[in-house]
Amino acid sequence: MxxxxxxxxxxxxxxxxxxxxxxxxxxxxxxxxxxxxxxxxxxxxxxxxxxxxxxxxxxxxxxxxxxxxxxxADAEKADLEIEKRSLSENYSAEKKELALIYQQRGLNPELAHQVAEALMAHDALAAHARDDIGLAEISQAKxxxxxxxxxxxxxxxxxxxxxxxxxxxxxxxxxxxxxxxxxxxxxxxxxxxxxxxxxxxxxxxxxxxxxxxxxxxxxxxxxxxxxxx
Ligand SMILES: [Zn+2]
Structure with a gap:
């Protein structure tokens, strides 16, 4: 259940x-x-x-x-652009950044790194949008x-x-x-x-x-x- x-x-x-x-x-x-x-x-x-x-x-x-x-919406779009560029130029630094965020939330360093790696393999931009920028979801503002x-x-x-x-x-x-x-x-x-x-x-x-x-x-x-x- x-x-x-x-x-x-x-x-x-x-x-x-x-x-x-x-x-x-x-x-x-x-x-x-x-x-x-x-x-x-x-x-x-x-x-x-x-x-x-x-x-x-x-x-x-x-x-x-x-x-x-x-x-x-403009502010969110600008944030996402910066993040997207940073991901394409500095993937490993972004992974470390994300892992550090999970560590601050209570995961041990090894697990934090695994989680960051898995989530970024799934959808790197979404993972950073949610956990780095703090957007609940990539919004479709109307x-x-x-x-x-x-x-x-x-x-x-x-x-x-x-x-x-x-x-x-x-x-x-x-x-x-x-x-x-x-x-x-x-x-x-x-x-x-x-x-x-x-x-x-x-x-x-x-x-x-x-x-x-x-x-x-x-x-x-x-x-x-x-x-x-
Ligand atoms: Zn980031």
Missing amino acids: VHQEKHRSHRSGWLRAAVLGANDGIVSTSSLIIGVAAASVSQSEVLLAGIAGLVAGAMSMAAGEYVSVCSQ PLTAAISSALTFTLGAALPLLIAYLVPIADLIYYESFFSLIFLAFLGAVSARAGGAPILKAAARVTFWGALAMVLTASVGFIFGIST
Whole structure:
């Protein structure tokens, strides 16, 4: 029988990105709506600000994600090129380097050398990518996919507070908006914690705290500037 435990951190990459996008969408849009509403403007102005915030935020997420995935991929590619060249010019020195790494991880010198030799005979570049550079796998980064999915998850998150701003009369908007946005955030935190196998209550409390802080700050800005104008 093969023993195989489930590791949830494998899927943490895309999950983290999706939760981050939705979380950003909820926090920034609800704070924006609360801030503008606190300055006592009309419902259509609040909605306009919310929609502008959604578009700006989604584009900013897409651009940020695209640039970050691209530069990460560039850096990995450059590292692999250096490693590839070094392997073709200095195979035995690279083997010693790898053996030394395994020795530092606890193998005795003889075994470390055997392991380095075997792994490099199998796939020298992969062995160095993993154990020398520290790349978990030679990644197939997709900047455009990452950009689109973060823009989408941000938009999904932002749609919730925007919907509240559309449905609730402006007089009560601040209270409903904060209440429901915090519920959305707590729910999102709980779902992501559950999917990631982390403590649910702690994760929910964490996102709710930061969301509440953002809302209090923008509400204060709205009140201060709303009075002065
Ligand atoms: Zn190396």
